[in-house]
Amino acid sequence: MALKFYNSLTKKKEIFTPLHEGRVTLYVCGPTVYDHPHIGHAKSYVSFDVIVRYLRYLGYKVRYVQNITDVGHLTDNADTGEDKIVKRAQREHVEPAELVEIYTRSYFEDMDALNNVRPDISPRATAHIPEQIELLEKLIEKGYAYVSHGSVYFEVQKFKEYGKLSGRKQEELDAGARIEINPEKRNPSDFALWKRAEPGHIMRWKSPWGEGFPGWHLECSAMSMKYLGQTIDIHGGGLENIFPHHECEIAQSEAANNQPFVRYWIHNNMVTVNGQKMGKSLGNFITLKDAFKKYRPLTVRFFILTTHYRSPLDFSNEALDAADKGLERLYNTIQHLRERLAYAQDGSTPPHLYERLEHYKKAFIEAMDEDINTSDAIAVLFDVSKEVNTLLNSGEEIGKKCLEDIHALYQQLGGDILGIIPDVLESEQKGETDTLKNIMGMLIDTRCELRKAKQWQLSDFIRNKLLEVGITLEDKPDGTVWRKIK
């Protein structure tokens, strides 16, 4: 068994081996913080979060870097648009720095809600201007970049391997169906490394070529080199960034360093909404904050993971509702397990229990090894639940140790690796619990007496009323349990 990744560069699944044994360097293209994060961000970052979690589970020491783009991302790729940050700051009448702060916080807030582990380093482009300038100087010195009217461009023709990731041919690029001719460039496909700041442009830094600001592609090269070295193990990002962003990163980095930039390129697929591409211009944009009003963040996470990261994900209410119910099913089992655990005693081990647990664990790991097949991995969790439910309902005494070990399996696979099983379920949440628990205890005791006396009308009345306030009762052979529902 070995972990395999589909490498976009070679277009093949490959067994993963890190450059340095036991350590993995991972860079994922982070957000441009000019708006609230949307469900597309969620798919991308949940996907890579699970990859990071799994690598760590396998025992690798992972350094996970994910940038925050706070300058240089233009509104189009022809190097002629406005800076997104500047544009949006003007619209919202705030300082660019303020805007960046607002949306960076919003970003982390939503990622935290999705239970993504924070990157080890979240470097900002504006905090790495010297590193970027240094890289530029190196590229100019080596003849890959040229200065033109205070801007610096990368001369694509000089880098023979340009196109190796995206499959674009040099000639096609120059034919440039939609690239506007920029007279400052030697060739239409050359891309900006550094842009001259026009008078009145707010975000500007001093450079050997006058005041300006860095191009979007440059930051990722500079920052990944700084924190992860000249060759990194994994670079991740959305499919749509293969061209031009990642192609440009390769060109800059490899031209500067004369060695491979990335060993495994991993790209996640896109989100559609009701079968349609999600885009700003189409107006079918769903922010996470909006999605969370309707669905729990972990439902969104679970939903994302039911599809493979390289497949497109269609976001629809029906699909989310189905995911939510499925997740609820998993949670029910876990809650019952935890309740049972609370009063379990030492006792016997059900026959073959440990063989079964081992079997499921193995199946789960095999799924994850196969290019992070979370869909299969989740199916394994449902298989486990089926068996555990049967066991819990069997009426047999189960030793505490066994219950703990079952629970540990869930925590490891569903909790640590997939991040869909929290330590405390919503239905178990504290807060008002002490009071609530007491009141519920009273109600359940009362109702229990009523049921003994076959006062069905009254006992059903209590149950229905509780349901109205979002609490469901389940009468089990060994007593009544309650839980909050959504």
Add this chain to the structure above:
RNA sequence: GGCGGCAUCGCCAAGUGGACUAAGGCCACGGUUUGCAAAACCGUUAUCCUGGGUUCGAAUCCCAGUGCCGCCUCCA
């Protein structure tokens, strides 16, 4: 126009040459359990877009067709 991807049960979605008489979830129906429920369990539901081909053997490979989608503007 160039490049790439996808098409599997009512819906979502794994599987990419042989344990597939195709996983898992949702929905539906029947049953067990229950005072009735809930939860849970059991059962029922597909030959894999179409047509050719390769192979002892294909959902899985090749060719053609049809349909959908993405990138080359915005966007993870």
